[in-house]
Amino acid sequence: MATNGDHASTKPPPSPSPLRNAKFFQANMRILVTGGAGFIGSHLVDRLMENEKNEVIVADNYFTGSKDNLKKWIGHPRFELIRHDVTEPLLVEVDQIYHLACPASPIFYKYNPVKTIKTNVIGTLNMLGLAKRVGARILLTSTSEVYGDPLIHPQVESYWGNVNPIGVRSCYDEGKRVAETLMFDYHRQHGIEIRIARIFNTYGPRMNIDDGRVVSNFIAQAIRNDPLTVQSPGTQTRSFCYVSDMVDGLIRLMEGDNTGPINIGNPGEFTMIELAENVKELINPKVEIKMVENTPDDPRQRKPDISKAKELLGWEPKVKLRDGLPLMEDDFRTRLGVPRN
């Protein structure tokens, strides 16, 4: 049974299907990935599909994701893609659920905030109901935004955060906080096997161009030779994790014995001005850097303490920012139709 100090569950999890013990049952693990057509989800699917014992089902409503991200798997006998909105119940038989479905870029989650909070609350409730019915283990991709505008630095998992409950970002950060609460209540009340990852800013190929997140914005701007838009004051910090490291951390968390929450992110911390300077140097030394207005409640600093991930998952990121940024360039150039000079 997974442990999390004081939060240890008192009930055993529901039993998996009796077929699991049948002599002639195929030994495949059936895995549901909600939000699997999105950025992190599609990279996770690629990794899960590498294991021939895995069958993967993706459920996605394509709000910010795309079938294009999964095109190499469509038609594969171990893969299924379902157009589905997680705010509606889903009936499938699975052993594990990676629950990622939720818009992640601030522009998209603020576009329809009521839908964002429904996705986080009702969507997570539905996936927990599914986990309970079929006895599946479920992993939630929570966020460093549960720490809000953090007053301690770097952020440790025991920090309860500094979140504005009525601000424009609340649909996302409070939504994820409720999702974490639901996970632990289902764990304590129903014995569901849960895993919670608190993901810090992640970047890599397949991010939506123009989705508003800083790394994708800067790379697209550098390739188009548009000014890099640093939002003021530019001294705010983030810590950027390359997507392959993130996927590795998520799988280790799912396969390990600890419920979390566990921070998964790269502790290398950069101001937005430093990030812009790095993109300029690596992608387009001629591009201009321009200061623009910021949005409300933007966290001033963010850096994960990853001691728990190191100790409990044996995980730490391998890809440094300066090595990861150029890995996005080809993908962005192809999609933007701008070849290298």
Ligand SMILES: NC(=O)c1ccc[n+]([C@@H]2O[C@H](COP(=O)([O-])OP(=O)(O)OC[C@H]3O[C@@H](n4cnc5c(N)ncnc54)[C@H](O)[C@@H]3O)[C@@H](O)[C@H]2O)c1
């Ligand atoms: N990328 C990051 O830096 C980051 C940081 C912290 C947490 N996360 C979390 O990781 C997860 C994936 O993020 P991402 O960066 O891949 O974002 P993304 O927007 O690329 O992917 C989200 C996917 O969820 C789908 N989706 C949204 N609402 C849905 C709904 N109601 N029903 C079904 N599908 C729905 C979208 O269509 C998309 O395919 C999210 O839960 C996000 O909160 C991401």
Ligand SMILES: O=C(O)[C@H]1O[C@H](OP(=O)(O)OP(=O)(O)OC[C@H]2O[C@@H](n3ccc(=O)[nH]c3=O)[C@H](O)[C@@H]2O)[C@H](O)[C@@H](O)[C@@H]1O
């Ligand atoms: O990692 C996380 O936990 C969260 O991080 C991000 O939220 P945020 O850090 O605000 O991400 P960005 O929109 O990429 O902004 C990062 C910083 O870059 C700045 N920025 C953004 C865009 C831009 O063009 N220029 C710019 O300077 C913003 O002001 C902010 O300070 C994600 O988008 C969330 O989904 C995720 O949950």
